[in-house]
Amino acid sequence: MTSRTLKAAVLAVLGATLLAAGAQAQDTIKIGVTQPLTGAFAASGNYVAQGAKIAEEEINKAGGVLGKQIQLIVEDNKSNPTEAAATAEKLIVRDKVPVMMGAWSSTLTLAVMPKLEEYKVPMLVETSSSGKITVSGNPYIFRISPTSEMEAKAFTPLFKSMGIKKADFLATNNDFGLGASKEFSEAAKREGVQVGVMETMDPKATDFSAQLAKIKASGGDTLFVTTAVEQITLILKQAKDQQLSARIITTGGSNSPEQLIQQAGEAANGSYHLVFFTPWFPEAVKNPDIAKKFVAIWNQKGHQVGGLTEGFRGWDGLHVIVEAIKAAGKAEPEAITKALWDVKVKGINGDIAFIKQGPAGKESAQNVPSVYLVKIEGGKVTRQ
């Protein structure tokens, strides 16, 4: 081959690649995802992203939406609110996504929210539970996870049936933890339960000996813990080291009982957990067929079993988004925002639909999800 033909060949190949790339870019509908893939909440964020990718694959295999394939663009917000806002801006401005999903923790979601208003792009909130998110008057918020208030309401009858007389609280010092402590302690007071100490911990902290010593001295029969699985693991272990006798109940659904059994071992026995999906008994959920199928694919992919209680959020979230794109008939932020309000999806958590929350005229959308209580006994998750 002469050098001239070689050059021509190289150019031809390059040109073809460029054209192909261009064509592909036009043929896909981009959906932005911002999750904590590293940092304090890394485990959970990765699971949500994995769940979303399973949904992406399924949807694309079935022909995509509006005749196009969907393409997830997943950005790492590093468990950091500043980064979360930056990833949202990047997804919207550079990748031009018409709709997003994120941002896992309440603090991260709250950091992203002003960007949604600025660029008028809707975001599906898959995990955050702080009440603030849906009552602050941001009309681009569509939340499928329960608020702490909803969780506390669902738990209310159990104060009596579990015989709770005095409750102490330990929560991570952010919007998620403080919000949950407030809602659950108020619910407890309404039920005539005495509220002991309300302790907090830095979201990055790993040593809770001081808090646990104080909780032990308070002497409640039940300790409500609100944080993510990493800190729950350590709390269970350290509570055992300090021989805390109170029964531990974790709220927020990011407690991954399976991972607790693996990492906290014996210390996990006897603890209760509020979850939004029960992969151990998929027949118990509202849409068992969908749940069973999801569990099967998850296991087939070799993802961590402990991630199922987190991963389903990504699956549910993406299906809601795609359903809205289909209803909107075009992949544009305004049309999708409008369409999301009327979406009805059979999800893994249950049937998803939105109600209005927040100040009139600027309402955010909130789903009313199912909440389940499970207990770890003898290294196994049992139904309550």
Add this chain to the structure above:
Amino acid sequence: MDQLLQHGVNALILGGTYALLGIGLTLIFGIMRVVNFTHGELYSFGAYMMFMWVMFAGVNFFLALVLAVVLGIALGAVIEVLLLRRLKGADIDTTMLVMIGAWIALQNAEQLAWSGVAKSIDNPFPAWPLVLGPVSVSWNRLFVFAVALALIAGAYALINRTRLGKAMRATFQDPETAALMGVEINFVHTATFALGSGLAAAAGALLGPVFVVYPTMGDLASLKAFAIVILGGLGSIPGATIGGFILAFMEELGAGYVSSGFRDGMGFLLIIAILLLKPTGLFAQKERIG
């Protein structure tokens, strides 16, 4: 009273590891005048090495601990020879920037190698804690405390009783004169950095099995180590030891009796107060200037 006793025991045990971190950094910061941002990364390196040997290679827990510390010393020596030796005579800003770069590179390498998901390390200690009246403490933490005390004593002996220690102290007092007297300054620097790094790795390897291991675990450790060194006085080993315990007691009691939300803030409040009253730290040695 029961609560106070428990807080006291908790603080004492926490203080041991804080002291270990502080001594490691005060050697490097005090003797070499390197603002060592990689200190926290050596801490997480120690924890990850522990994870690798125990959970992957299935090595005996105690042997893994020794291996993790030896590897920490080796990594410290490599950093010193590759980066710091070339920067001798460079101004402090340049060195600081290089160390910040090394910190970011090491942390991202850990993330790449082990992913961001937290890992836990099995330990061979009994699952039930030691209970003494109202106070209970896990065997693992007791072990950490005992080893930390032994390492602190070892570091003391090395610095005060050996030729290498004498060379280190001479270099700290006056590098030029020490060099003129025949002290191998280059070797002293490498040895000091490696020793300091080894102590950080030891703290990480000890605490990894108590807590969980994740790539950014070193950030808070690094911050606390700097606080302890400044509290105790630059280059002072007794200062770093006592500083470590003071910080632990301040945090533990502050969290127990004032507000747990400000646990990490308590220590820093104390540091601000001490620096206002005694700007050189509690136990600063007299520095020769010029």
